[in-house]
Amino acid sequence: MSNNIKVASQDTRGTNVFDFSVPELTEMTKKLRRHIITMISTAGSGHPGGSLSAVDIITALYFKIMHHDPHNPRWKDRDRFILSKGHAAPALYAVLAESGYFPVEELTTLRKLDSRLQGHTDRNLTPGVEMSAGSLGQGLSFGIGIALAAKLDHHDYQTYVLLSDGECEEGQTWEAALSAAHFKLDNLNAIIDRNQLQLSGWTQNIMDIEPLNKKWQAFGWHTIEIDGHNFDQILTAFEEAKATKGRPTVIIAHTTKGKGVSFMENNVEFHGKAPTLEEAKRALKELE
Amino acid sequence: MTVEASTREAYGRTLIELGKQNKDIIVLDADLSLSTMTHFFAQEFPERFFDCGLEEQNMIGIAAGLAASGKTVFATSFAVFASCRCFDQLRMCISQPKLNVKMVATHGGISVGEDGTSHHAIEDLSLYCSLPSFTVIVPADAIETTEAVKAAAATYGPFYIRLSRPKTPLIYRKGHHFTVGKSITMKQGKDITIIAMGIMVAKALEAAKMLADQGIGCRVINMHTLNPLDEEAIIKAASETKAIVVAEEHLAHGGLGSRVAQIVAREKPVPMSFVNLKDRYSLSGKPGELLQRAGLTAEGIEEAVKQVIQKK
Numbered sequence: 001m002s003n004n005i006k007v008a009s010q011d012t013r014g015t016n017v018f019d020f021s022v023p024e025l026t027e028m029t030k031k032l033r034r035h036i037i038t039m040i041s042t043a044g045s046g047h048p049g050g051s052l053s054a055v056d057i058i059t060a061l062y063f064k065i066m067h068h069d070p071h072n073p074r075w076k077d078r079d080r081f082i083l084s085k086g087h088a089a090p091a092l093y094a095v096l097a098e099s100g101y102f103p104v105e106e107l108t109t110l111r112k113l114d115s116r117l118q119g120h121t122d123r124n125l126t127p128g129v130e131m132s133a134g135s136l137g138q139g140l141s142f143g144i145g146i147a148l149a150a151k152l153d154h155h156d157y158q159t160y161v162l163l164s165d166g167e168c169e170e171g172q173t174w175e176a177a178l179s180a181a182h183f184k185l186d187n188l189n190a191i192i193d194r195n196q197l198q199l200s201g202w203t204q205n206i207m208d209i210e211p212l213n214k215k216w217q218a219f220g221w222h223t224i225e226i227d228g229h230n231f232d233q234i235l236t237a238f239e240e241a242k243a244t245k246g247r248p249t250v251i252i253a254h255t256t257k258g259k260g261v262s263f264m265e266n267n268v269e270f271h272g273k274a275p276t277l278e279e280a281k282r283a284l285k286e287l288e
Numbered sequence: 289m290t291v292e293a294s295t296r297e298a299y300g301r302t303l304i305e306l307g308k309q310n311k312d313i314i315v316l317d318a319d320l321s322l323s324t325m326t327h328f329f330a331q332e333f334p335e336r337f338f339d340c341g342l343e344e345q346n347m348i349g350i351a352a353g354l355a356a357s358g359k360t361v362f363a364t365s366f367a368v369f370a371s372c373r374c375f376d377q378l379r380m381c382i383s384q385p386k387l388n389v390k391m392v393a394t395h396g397g398i399s400v401g402e403d404g405t406s407h408h409a410i411e412d413l414s415l416y417c418s419l420p421s422f423t424v425i426v427p428a429d430a431i432e433t434t435e436a437v438k439a440a441a442a443t444y445g446p447f448y449i450r451l452s453r454p455k456t457p458l459i460y461r462k463g464h465h466f467t468v469g470k471s472i473t474m475k476q477g478k479d480i481t482i483i484a485m486g487i488m489v490a491k492a493l494e495a496a497k498m499l500a501d502q503g504i505g506c507r508v509i510n511m512h513t514l515n516p517l518d519e520e521a522i523i524k525a526a527s528e529t530k531a532i533v534v535a536e537e538h539l540a541h542g543g544l545g546s547r548v549a550q551i552v553a554r555e556k557p558v559p560m561s562f563v564n565l566k567d568r569y570s571l572s573g574k575p576g577e578l579l580q581r582a583g584l585t586a587e588g589i590e591e592a593v594k595q596v597i598q599k600k
Contacts (some may be wrong), residue, residue, distance in 0.1 A: 076358075122384075122385075123356070123385050124385055124386065130356065131356070131381075131385075132380065132381070132384050132385045133380070134380070135376055135379075135380045138345075138349050138377060138380055138381055139349075140349070141345070141346045141347075141348070141349020141350050141352075141353065141377075141381075142349045142350075142352050142353040142356070142381060143353060144346070144349065144350045144353060145349065145350040145351060145352055145353015145354040145355070145356065145357065146353040146354070146356060146357050147353075148338065148350065148353070148354060149353070149354050149357030149358070149359055150357070152314070152335070152336070152359075153357075171345070172343075172345045172346055172349070172377070175343040175345060175346035176343075176346050176349065178341075178343070179340060179341065179343060179346055179350070182341075183338070
């Protein structure tokens with residue numbers, strides 16, 4: 001575990017959680033963005049754009065919001081984070097490594113033969129990974145199962161599911177939206193990484209999903225819209241989500257694909273393309 | 289006279305028994321519980337039953353999430369919807385992570401009858417057998433269904449159990465000994481082996497009786513588990529009887545016939561023949577009429593045996 005990690009006192013579930021301040025979170029995401037660039041450029045393939053747009057949200061969850069224990073990844077009272085957009089695996093791996101689930105040095109084994117860090121997440125291989133994902137639109141359903149189990153067992157853990165905006169084109173996402181509200185799962189929280197870009201272009205041109213907020217509201221969800229790179233807004237939204245009773249909450253997080261690296265920002269080319277070594281060098285310089 | 293019983297009712301009743309023993313058993317259905325008989329469980333344990341509505345894909349994800357939280361999940365629908373409709377979800381959420389979900393599907397095969405082609409699950413076994421983690425079982429009658437469902441509950445990992453719509457002949461008595469992956473030799477014979485599953489086991493026994501009267505001794509094997517396959521019994525049958533007929537209520541490709549043939553080709557090539565639905569969809573009609581039309585009868589098996597035995 002890194003030395004700069006501040007550990008809070010015991011929470012209600014009797015274990016330590018990370019309790020980063022906003023400046024600490026900001027500092028951490030710089031480091032995580034550097035990991036993402038290094039990992040993907042070393043691997044020679046991967047999805048930098050959607051990893052960089054999502055990493056602030058994942059960081060806020062693991063270093064401030066969620067109750068979890070890197071030394072006991074399957075602790076039964078942990079809050080659960082489901083990465084439905086499995087191609088953003090590098091962002092999750094970087095967070096898991098920095099929070100102590102496995103050594104940071106392991107990050108550069110991404111996508112290599114026999115690595116625990118698969119191209120898309122694998123719950124049986126990587127400590128801390130909850131769901132095997134990669135085929136889009138399935139994470140919210142998985143999250144419903146976990147949230148139902150929490151209700152059945154009278155556990156008060158929260159379940160967080162991070163979806164891409166492209167996943168809002170998948171029919172199953174809306175099946176899940178319908179049923180989560182039907183089951184009144186107020187312990188289920190969805191976050192949409194609304195970076196407006198998918199593999200082939202702008203979501204608006206490929207398959208328009210707007211009005212997104214109204215759609216989720218119509219499906220019975222409490223909705224919150226935020227700037228997905230602003231930690232104050234991210235943290236406030238998670239507090240509001242947790243306090244919402246009787247229905248699930250969706251946080252529509254407006255983000256920038258490739259955030260933090262000038263030539264990757266809003267550049268669809270970097271949806272699923274690794275930076276060259278020269279590009280990686282430039283990116284790392286920007287992220288110093 | 290043949291006594292008949294419903295495999296899906298046996299499933300529904302067994303779920304209650306399991307629910308009483310284990311509070312972590314959860315049952316999901318997709319708006320078909322009155323037909324699939326999961327409504328018995330729903331009445332007994334309403335808090336542990338979730339109707340997912342007409343959302344089969346979502347149901348698989350929910351099942352996986354519950355299983356990842358330590359539950360033993362039974363998810364049920366008609367066999368067509370529980371296989372074709374949600375195949376990617378089965379692959380991604382259950383098979384790859386090897387989660388403890390039991391897919392029990394009723395209304396398998398063409399014996400569904402009048403509802404017609406859209407409702408005839410005749411691709412399901414091929415699909416499920418292609419998923420490496422799934423144990424795939426087709427019980428031969430209601431009593432074996434009870435045993436298979438209990439075995440699935442007691443064994444960690446993904447299962448697919450295919451049941452029927454109509455009542456089917458009882459071939460076992462209470463106390464029937466069932467082991468996952470271990471076939472049952474129903475009748476010894478030295479001239480040929482008939483390997484069957486599900487409703488075809490009773491028909492294979494009938495065929496064996498008719499053939500015995502003609503001096504042909506048939507070994508009859510109930511291959512209730514398609515995956516993992518009882519290779520030992522197949523190799524033994526090929527070695528000892530030197531001819532094999534496989535009978536199944538499924539398309540020709542990817543089901544029991546294909547799987548047995550692969551073992552026979554590799555280990556002990558002998559003449560084989562196949563009684564199945566070939567490469568064709570069926571029609572609306574009474575179950576008996578459809579089975580007759582497709583040749584899934586004792587007579588159909590008898591004919592296949594006579595043909596293949598000449599090639600020995």
